Amino acid sequence: MTALPQRGGGIAACDPRSLALAAAVLLSLVVASGSAYAHAVAEGDKGYIQEISGLHLLSFIYLGAKHMVTGYDHILFLLGVIFFLYRMQHIAIYVSLFAIGHSTTMLLGVYFNVGINSYIIDAIIGLSVVYKALDNISAFQRWLGFQPNTKVATLLFGFFHGFGLSTKIIEYEISPDGLVPNLLAFNVGVEIGQLLALGAILIVMSYWRLKPSFWRHAYSANVAMMTAGFVLTGYQIAGFFVSA
Template sequence: MNWRSRLLLTTLVFATLLTFTAEAIAHAVTEGDKGYIQEISGVNLLPFVYLGAKHMMTGYDHILFLFGVIFFLYRMKHIAIYVSLFALGHSTTMILGVYLNVGINSYVIDAIIGLSVVYKALDNIGAFQRWLGFQPNTKVATLVFGLFHGCGLATKILEYEISPDGLVPNLLAFNVGVELGQLMALAVILIVMGYWRRTRSFLRHAYSANVVMMSLGFMLVGYQLTGFFVS
């Protein structure tokens, strides 16, 4: 890919990103969803499953990180291992964070999540091997960043101001929805990647794709840090 093609690809991706509202980028709680949750109480499993799936499917940073995780994974066994580690991480901190009512500043945690995208892109292009002389454990990194992603989910859920009546089953239902949303997003990614990997352009453009992903990660970090300092 020559420099003109790379510039065009980067511009198109950035333009697409800018079409999202700030709310979509941070996948914050919509006013409609927040108002609905504040009005109900008791066990409401299906609505929380729906909200969990919606939250993940519109979670731009979560999907971008997931894309980076499976970018060079070809066997379903390996994909299952890494996705399970990510799910274990974000499920743990999400459930504990909400149950214990422990939240982190949403701008700070979302900036860290943006950095996880940057980290994965650098990992995919072999930057750490060149810089550090060794490859960090990718499974541990996926689990650790999953924990941070879960903190982000917990922070957003706390914004719902969920009624304590039926909290645990509703929270578990939300988590089920998150996993369903993650599986749907993963299915789309795998279909697209499956077609792309069968072309000769995959290896030629893999580096550029990860550079674009890293750039998007830095944009997310910048967006969140700007929000933190001006809020």
């Protein structure tokens, strides 16, 4: 994968404008994290899920797409994954690995009623954003002397993202009547939402990459992403101890 260019033996430095941009991005993410929970479902949708039974394929497709488009943790991770990917075949590979990962654990987790404490799994998901940002700024190469396999990491973190979703669905006690078809429909919706979110990200990134400011601000953007991941992780850890 492409990494940030080296300057004077180190990672590209930040100028004051880059730091201001990073601060603005982080502020918006912190505000978002204060008003929403990772993998949460709106109260109206939650009540709908708990009340219905039988096949509701279109409804679950809609709910899956809505969840992905509004899931800021998913979007942050996807942003990190495609940040330095330029070729569509490379983007397709990484996004497919992520989709395979979260689809597998989401479907199996709900079907076999395997859940993980939502605070713990969401904290891990926050760390997945941190990992990807560090990967993008070549931190592991400098610290460890080698580059971890990004494809394997994307698949593994996909598993965790899927468990985050399955844990929430289990909490809502979805009706066993029509469970499998509804889950499959929900997963189709998640993939549709992922494509919509990815398309929007690619449009913005493609435009930004044409500007000289991309390389000036790329480091700061990843620092902001990493910090947001730490904020999300800390938020979930605090929630875990408060709820204990």
